[in-house]
Amino acid sequence: MAIFDTFGISGSGLMTHRKWLDAVSDNIANVNTVRRTDEDAFQQRMVVAEAIEYGTGEGGVRVARAEFGNAEGRLVYQPDHPLADEAGYVKYPDIDLGDQMSQMIMAQRGYQANLAVVERATEAYKAALQLGKG
DSSP states (O other): OOTTHHHHHHHHHHHHHHHHHHHHHHHHHTTTOOBOTTSOOOOOEEEEEEEESTTSSSOEEEEEEEEEOOSSOEEEEOTTSTTOOTTSEEEEOOOOHHHHHHHHHHHHHHHHHHHHHHHHHHHHHHHHHHHHHO
């Protein structure tokens, strides 16, 4: 393990958690996106992360892929809406706002934890440099 691997590993965690936060914020922003019933609803985006070189202490984490939610959405009766069909229905995404808020908190805490590791490692490396000046 190289001396500065801490930055690379924590940096990969920061990037992954940032992408997770981006996906969640996009989902929250589109929770009330209305579509016609003959169109696909907005599909929530979910980030799937994977370990890099798991168990070696040298890897980190990365976004393996993005998965998307159900395009069928949910039908809501709103006859006065300009996008309503003949029966008065429009399509909303099938996104649970409570679940998205939980996802946001977890991603935010993971981001904060990785940032704290970077800050502590920086302090430790600075302290080590000061020892050499002694």
